[in-house]
Amino acid sequence: MAPPSGLHQSAIPSDSETPFPPLVRSSTVPASIRSHRADPSHLSPEDAYAPFSPTRRFGSFDSGGGNGSGTESRSGRIRHKDTSRSRNRRRKRFQKLLWVKQSYPDNYTDQATFLENLQRNPRVRPYDFWPLVADSTVIVQHVCSVIIFVVCFVGIFQERVSPVSVVGWSSFATFVGWLLWDWWVTKESPVGLGDEDARARMIRDGRASREYRPPRRQDSLGLDQQMLNASTVSISSASNFPSAASSTSNLLLQDHPPTHQLQRPSHQPGGGSGTSNSGLLVPGHAHSRSVSSVASQASTANSPTTTAPIITRHGSDGPDHNSHASSDPAPAPPPPNGRAYVRLSTIKSAILIYFTLLGLSPILKSLTRSTSSDSIWAMSFWLLAINVFFFDYSGSSSSKRMPVASLSTNAALMASTVLASRLPSTGQVFSLTLFSIEVFGLFPVFRQHARHRSWRYHVALTVLLVLGAGGGVGMILGDERGWPWKKGVLGMVVGCLIAALAMGGCSWWLIGLQKYKNEIYGPWDPARPIIISRRHWDDE
């Protein structure tokens, strides 16, 4: 192998004339530690078994070569019998080569070169406390919204809360959120290229997408698909309102658990997921109105919004709502009055979904009558746990979306369906289902958008959610006859404390765990070939 690097040469005492003290353990072992531990990425031979061998003694050997050089003393560590040999060895240094006839025994371990190419934790990036806490707010938000949903269900189930008020308030909040979102999008859209038609045209011929997209994805997909990705990603935020509902209702029609796609072209019932090509539709499809398919309505509503959000994506450096929606037709020719049309169609599909749900509620009510409640509680617990664990918290505009993100939404909607089927009256069932769509389908999109929009909104939302969840749990656990608000406030305080403790504690724990990280890399690892002609594929 290569001669010892400079670092290791420096580890060997340079002045060979310095009398070396008689080698005892205290002088030999720390020598390696002193020299090698200077660079933590190098192990000395002792490291391999240090925890297990408390004693390792080198007696007062090397009496003959005791005043030789450091190198010689090291070699003397192995072979010290006759000084004539060690003198001979002064010229021949140990080399990590197999073809050379070494003058060392086969089990000789050269302290200078042994494990010199070992790398420990070369790619480890240390965590900082506050960024970690800040990142954990996303999880807290989601857990809190799940808790709020459960609290609302319990409230409705115990008939302490009127289902109408729950769904009324939540629908009002959703409407306000939609208005806010719409306002944001409208505000951002002039940042781009001015005329929406021009923008749409640019997107269509692909050059725009090349400009707006990170370059590395260009080779991976066809041009159309790129366009689609760019547009669908934004569209999901634009029109999740109707689409989420539509997909759910669509699924309910088919009477099986939701299969995630918030938005799905009607001609693809199997539904691709992610940024797949499931949205490769002919442009005309967007206008095809199929009464039976709610989804196609949704997609019709969505398609014109393609234009504006793609600028959003560009302007705020990839806000990418990375949502569960994926497929959307290729940008349809923008209608003359862009935003107003979008709003109108969104409202239209919302109303459609509303009535579809209303019609479905009686069916849902008796869906699981033959199943015992215990099974339903257990099932919904696991489904909500799946929702929490598989939720796509990244929210970033990376091409590597979590492949199981759809699982999360599906699980949540299924949980809400089975929970709703426990409720006695049609109105309650309807309220809970609509509420679940709002909480699990639309709210995450809004949260992600708010986070990218402004950090302040994000924090405010987090605090609100924590307070709401804490207060709700407090009220539910509190005595029914007493004054619920006192318990609610207590719950809020406790909720805030728990959230703060969990965020801080988990972050601190994770940082503390980093010291156990020990990735070992060395020449024995299979090399990663760098192949030019394949690079485009491999990166993706």
Add this chain to the structure above:
Amino acid sequence: MAPTYNIAMVSDFFFPQPGGVESHIYQLSSKLRDRGHKVIIITHAYKGRTGVRYLTNGLKVYHVPFFVLYRSASFPTVFSFFPIFRNIVIRERINIVHGHASLSSLCHEAILHARTMGLRTVYTDHSLFGFADAASIFANKLLKFSLSDVDHVICVSHTCKENTVLRASLDPLMVSVIPNAVVAENFKPLDYNEPLPRSFAPHHPPPARPLGPHDMITIVVISRLFYNKGTDLLTAAIPRILQNHPHTRFIIAGDGPKAIDLEQMIEQNVLQDRVEMLGPIRHEEVRDVMVRGHIYLHPSLTEAFGTVIVEAASCGLYVVCTQVGGIPEVLPSHMTVFAKPEEDDLVAATGRAIAALRANKVRTELFHEQVKSMYSWTNVAMRTERVYNGISGAISEAEFYGYDAASGAGSWSATRGRSGVQSFALIDRLKRYYGCGIWAGKLFCLCVIVDYLIFLALELWFPRDKIDICPDWPRKERKVDGNDAG
């Protein structure tokens, strides 16, 4: 008079299966026999090959029958090998059990049982493992288990030694580096006075030496076409090399899942007349293919030793290889051109090699003699014998491990297997296993205790004196060699 030993080589991998480990075991065994030792080989039964067989040189092979079925599942068979193993060991009066290859469960079990029976054990590691993926973690834990109580470990290269020391938490002083070797007589360069081997088709003239400026340079690749052999690199590099150098051609031998990629590349670039794919070849034919070329290209991504590049150099080929694993240790720099495992660098390195050959700067005709003096199985056997001497106490501990035994004799070291000090007492062995991990340590201890109980039961049920001692094949006289440095 140096002592002679009865050695049992244990490995899942042996003839009739071809491969590097297999030939290593065979060559080492026959050279050890030449040095006066008795060697038997224990492997599992192959199809159509069961029972006891004798190979050339009186080498006795036990094909243990019941391992064919359970070969992949190693844990359930931890103890089931013990009765027949004990029988063989007692019949053959074995002193030293030598296991080969880290993926061989037979080898690990044999080491465990041998220690229980109070035999000395040696283990030879032929491969490199990473630390990241789940399979490696499992394999490494298993290795740690079986090597907790081994007397000595042999690795085929320094990189392999570092790897094994880290994987099994061994004391580096109990790991020796003894390389593989080649049978130089089987890899002679082309003798132009002899008739050409059959592999030369009439339209392929033998390689021209010395090279003129417009003579064809042939680059040979012999490798199984797998991902970890770097076939992707090869596929990417071949068109560029052929484009840069007009008078060159490739001969590729070997088969594997990546062969289809190569064929596709050939068709896409219309290189049918410049790249010849021979398909799978037998080990005996390797030399005949090698001597058709000037350059041997070895694009592997990981390699513990890389015997094939030594074989190529022995055939008088200039070697271009990737600088991975133990490969940089194997050949001197005047025989090799190293490349990083990158397409660009591989193309550049091949270009340098072609240029050096065209300039007639490389004395490839001398390679054979040089390789012959570097690597020989006799030397390997001699060095292995020193390991046997060391662990069985024939040479003193101080000489073997290189420091004063007197100071170490009073203390007990958990990891250091050492003649005279390493005791076979169950409690000492348990101490060694206990350090393997919080849970694993206890589990391993349990296994060892069960193993010991089985041993006691076997002693009761099948007493030693009821087992026949088999007559030895007449031993060879130990060859007297002056350079037995030990």
